[in-house]
Amino acid sequence: MHEFAHSVEPESLSAEKVFIDKFGRVFDYLRISIIENCNFRCLYCMPEKGIQFKKKSHLLQTNEIIRIIKIVSDFGIRKIRLTGGEPLLHPNLEKIIEGASKVSQITSIHLTTNGFFLGEKGRVSYG
Numbered sequence: 001m002h003e004f005a006h007s008v009e010p011e012s013l014s015a016e017k018v019f020i021d022k023f024g025r026v027f028d029y030l031r032i033s034i035i036e037n038c039n040f041r042c043l044y045c046m047p048e049k050g051i052q053f054k055k056k057s058h059l060l061q062t063n064e065i066i067r068i069i070k071i072v073s074d075f076g077i078r079k080i081r082l083t084g085g086e087p088l089l090h091p092n093l094e095k096i097i098e099g100a101s102k103v104s105q106i107t108s109i110h111l112t113t114n115g116f117f118l119g120e121k122g123r124v125s126y127g
Helices: 062-073 092-102
Strands: 030-035 079-083 108-111
Touching: 030 062, 062 092, 079 092, 092 108
Parallel strands: 030 079, 079 108
Antiparallel strands: none
């Protein structure tokens, strides 16, 4: 099992706001599922029995996603991972990434994708 956050004693923390789980691990990352839709039917996000999609009015809007990123950055979140479904299908993915990149405390933005639409998104750099 991999441990993605280090353990600390809550008493040893400074006055800085942080996310700590019940095991004393401090988290500096947040995974945000920005879309339910996917262009594939992998068991990873689409079980054999299917899923009940939410009404669009119940999904986070682009400005709400960016606002959440700003808020959690004040609590020690430094890394954002955008997931889905397939995040490349989100009509405002670029706006979300741009908004997240403008939050000074955010040091890295990651994307979990099947990669199918990367060519359509224009210039892509790897590294």
